[in-house]
Each structure stands twice: as structure tokens, then as C-alpha cells.
Amino acid sequence: MWDKVEYIFSGDFVFWATNYFFFTYGLLLMTFYLAGVVLASRAIKRTKQRSMFLQVNDIVSATDIPSVTLVAPAYNEGLTIIENVKSLLSIQYPYYEFILVNDGSKDDSLEKLIKEFQLERHDATFITQPIPTASVKYIYKSKLKKYTHLTVIDKNNGGRADALNAGINFATSELVVCTDADCIIEQDALLKMVRPYLEEDDKEIVACGGGIGIANDSVVKNGVLKELRLPEALVPMVQVVEYIRAFLLGRMAWSEINGLMLVSGAFGMYPRKRVIEVNGFDARTVGEDLELCIRLRTHMENLKIPYKVTYLPETLCWTEGPPDYSVLVKQRDRWARGLWETMKLHRKLFLNPKYREMGMLYFPYWLFFEFGAPIVEFLGLICIIVFAIFGWINWPVALLLFFAVYLLGCVFSSAAIFMYVKSFDHYNKPKQIMELLLAAYLEPFLYHPVLVFGQMKGYYKKLFGIKSGWGNMTRKGFKVSEN
């Protein structure tokens, strides 16, 4: 028996246990990714098939389709607010309202809006607030006939989640779309997003997300994306690949088995009734989009009503990604904190059979492979250093393993790029495809380590209770075409 105890504390055991842990973890992750490719290709095929039977032109001319309100919070966005609002106002949808929530901006956003859209101030004393929010000061409506579908809510600062809740409170439509004021949304995006709700069968759609793309250095005219270009800098360029892979492979695959736990905050559609039932976005977390989606799912599981969270593979919303490493670290730090907070808030779901697949598979996956991945990677790096010091590394085998994993990663990225290029015509020039592939192959060396650093920074802050909010996200803005 003492031999066994001695073995457990010996270097041999630590060496083999560590090796097996990392090997099993990597193998499981690769299996999930492989399954993801298969499921995603099936899901994309199915979505294309569906869109053939329900064309955008049919929807636009139909009566009785659900009304939609787009809610966009804005905080100190005076520089671009007018172009952004004009862009969001020009979206095609027969029954469409747009609510811009000025979340206590300290700049001249509101004055600019009042002047440009001839806004008229209305009293907010009697507005109903099913979801409690920071106090609303005034409601503004345009005097111009062409902007009757615009409402501006001026409220005290309460953060993004709080601002979205204020907009949802004020909306009267069946569906609400939550986005950011600086996002460029495709003109027919709502018509495409509403499709799953129109075809809702025996499962209620509680959330629908659309693909989000990176549009740094692209040309924008009158708030519409005129020319989509690949970013010039490496950081946003790699993000294009990262987003394609995440949205096309990850989310579509999970959507196919109804395991989607996240609809991005930048562009998500929800039934207003259900959002109000769960009391809206949670202002206590910076990962409010993930948190809401999990809470909606939990709510439906508790009600025992069949439901679905769905995703559209096509990029419907364009945003500006972090332009450099410094902003990227801030963004991933915030995402990591949001993930930590959400995992903690919903820890009761973990391996809880009451919540069926969500409790037994989807939530544990998020915990082990989304939340756990940066920790495992970070520990892996430490192990490599320690093992190298002790001379425990068989370098030829280690290098072979490294190249095998690297190549597999490249295969997944290439598969995602080719699936995207084949399905959509955003990046169809050979030069663009080559650039995307090159970015994908450089990603593990020049991008991923920074990502892990940002995520670990976020976890470190949570672990030691270091307070941190959203952080300043410096943006360069899109290139605006005057012609």
C-alpha cells in the first residue's frame, strides 16, 4: 500500500497524470469540433432549403407578420450617432419601430439627435416599466413624418443591460431585436430573422441570432455597408476568421441539436413576452447576452414548454472589431468576466437532470470547454516550462504532437472559410480567400496567445475581486464614403 502512496507522490505519476489529462481534454475538444463541422454543414444546408420555401420578397409583402422593435443603447456616441441612427432607421420591415436608448451620455449625442430628427420631448412620468431600470428622464419622438418609427429614450446611466431593458419596456411589438447603436445591420436582416418565428412549429422560438461580421476598413455610405473589405491590420483580420469559425461551425452546429446557449448581444431577436417574463437582461453581469439566453432556456424548461434557440448562418450584422492587441485584451477580459459571472449565476444547472440536455450536456460543455479552455491552456504552458526544466519532455514526440494539433486547427479553420465562401458571397475574390487562410494559419502564433492572456486577466480579476466594468473600447470608425 505504501508503494502506491509513494507512487502517487512521485514524479512519474504527476508526469503521466498530467499527460493523460491534457491528451484526453484535447481529444475531446477535437471530437466536439469534428462533430461541429458535420452538424454545421447539415444545418447550413437545411437553412438554405428553408429559405427557398420562404423568400424575403414574400415576407415583405405579407400582412399579419409579427411587429418588430429594434432596441439600441448608446453611450457617448456623439461622433457617429446620426449616421448610425439613419442606418438603423433604413432597415426594411413592414411593421418596424426603432428605439434608441441614450444611456446617460455625457457628450452631445442627445442634442445632435434632437436637431437632426426634430425630436419633440414627451413626459415620461407614466411610462410602464415591467422590468425595473434606472429612471427615464424623457421620451422623444420625431416631428418628421418619415421618422415616425423613431423613439429616443433619455435615461440615467445604468449600463448596457439596463438601457436594453428600458427599450424593451417601452416596446409594444411581439418581437424585440437587441443590438448596438454602432452596428451596421443588413437592410433585409429583420425579414430573414423573422423567418424562424413565422415557421414556428411545435417548439416556441425563444431567441434567434444572426451571424456577425467584422467590417474594419470597409466603406460605409449613408449608414449602409457599401464595400466590404478585409481589414488591413492583423488583429481584426484574424477576428474575421475567428467570427466565421465561431458563428458558422460553433453556433450553427449547436443550433442544429438545439443546444445553443448564446445569442450575441450585438444582434439577437427575442419574443418580448418571454424577455419580460424573465425580467430582461441582468445588469449585474457584463456577459448579459449569454446570461439572458441561459435564463430564457431555464425558464422554458421550468414551464415545460418545448422551445428552440435558433441561428442563421448568414452575416446580418457588421461591427467594428478591436483594432489592436490592447483593445482586444480589454474585450476578451470583459467576455471572460461575463462568462465567469454567468457560469456562477447558473451553477445549479450543472449536471442537473431536471434541465435535461441543457443540464447534462450543454452547460457542462460550456463549463469545461468554453470557461475551462483558457485555464487548461495556461496550465499547459506552465507544465511545458516545468517539464522542460526537469527534462521530462521527449522533444521529437512533443514537436510532432504540436504540428499535428496545429494542422488539425488549420483544417477546421480552412473548412469554416470554405463553407462560408461557398455559401455566401461576402469574400469571394481569390486574394481575399488567400488572405483569410493566411490569417487562419498565423492565428495560433500571433493572436491566440494574446486571447488567452486577455481571458486569464479577466479570470484573475474575478478570482481576486478586482472591480472592473466594461472598459473603454476605442474604435476607429468605418470609412465613410462621401460619393
Next chain:
Amino acid sequence: MDQAQYLDEIFKLRNHKNIYVRREAQIALVVFMGWESLRFLPYLKRKITLWQQIKIVEKLHYLYPTPNLKWLHKAYKTDKVYAKQLLMRIIRKFELHQETDYILEMLNDENYELRETAIYCVQTFALPNEKMEYVKKVYEEGLDQNHQILLLRYIYDNSDFDLDFYVRQLYSENDELKLSVAEILWNNGHKEKVQEFYLQQYQNQSINVG
């Protein structure tokens, strides 16, 4: 192409497991049979999606603009939620004022979706006083706050100003509804009623000054 001779074949496909097959079959039934096709509604086994309902209503309106109420009444026998929703949409589209009782009946149904469709459809119609009284009664029974707010707007927009009704609602239990009612009273020259209500909340509280 008007291949009406295949109606029997199409009829068999109305409950097909594939959504697109049964959708096309149901549309074809409407195209060939018009209002008579509604008699099959009670016997449908699978849900008619919202899009399918929209298409059926559109086809019916385009090809058979003159209503045939006989078949509509037969379809009333259905107990399926989706079929009831479709019937309400037909009543709305064809502006069948004489059939509004069917929609009113659904206003306080236990099913949320049915109530929602009923509120959406009733908004097309201006109801006579006695029917509006019924709507007010449904509002007061209140199955759901969201729907009560929608009904309140409908009542306000489509009936004579009933001060007693609004004052009664001001003293109801739900704060959100009270707020909406207060706004109506305030904007219609009854500020004193709102102030009276506001002050009576503090009637039983002693205020210590100094």
C-alpha cells in the same frame, strides 16, 4: 395549372409529416375549394404555422373575396389553437363585423397565444357599446398584464370616455396598469382624480417634521 382532378391526391397530403408538403397541400386545397376548404380545419393533425395561416388568408382573399359563412361556421367547431387563430385572422382580413363574437370569445381564453391573436384581430373593429362593455369586463378579469395593457389601449381608442371605469382601474391591484390608467386620466382633464389617488396612499401615514 389548375389540375383540380388531383384534389383527392392532394387531400391525402394535408397532414403529411413534412412541413413543406403539407403546406403546399393545404394551400392547394384553399385554391381549389375556397371557403369550403375550411371545413377540414377541425380534422387537421399538425400545427399550421403563422406563415401558413398568412398564406391561406391571402389566397382566400385573393381568389375568393366573397365570404361564404356556412363553411366558416362549420370550422368554428375546431378545438385546435392554430385553427382558431386562422379563423380569427380570416374574420379580420374580410372585416366580418357580424363574426366578431368569435374573436371576443377568445379574448379571455386560457391560451396566451389565442388571447394575443384575439387582441390583435379585435383592434381592426370598432365595437358597439354592449360589446365594448364585454371587452371591459374581460379587461377587469385580467388573465395577463401584457394583454390588459393592450386591451386598455384598445378600449381607450375605440370607446367613449368612461370615467367610472378608469377611476375603478386606478384603485386596482396592479401598479403597471394603474400607471397606464393614470396617464389616460391625466391626459383627459382628470388630473384631480390622479392627485386624489396619489394623496390617499399616504392618508394613513403620519409625517414627522422637524
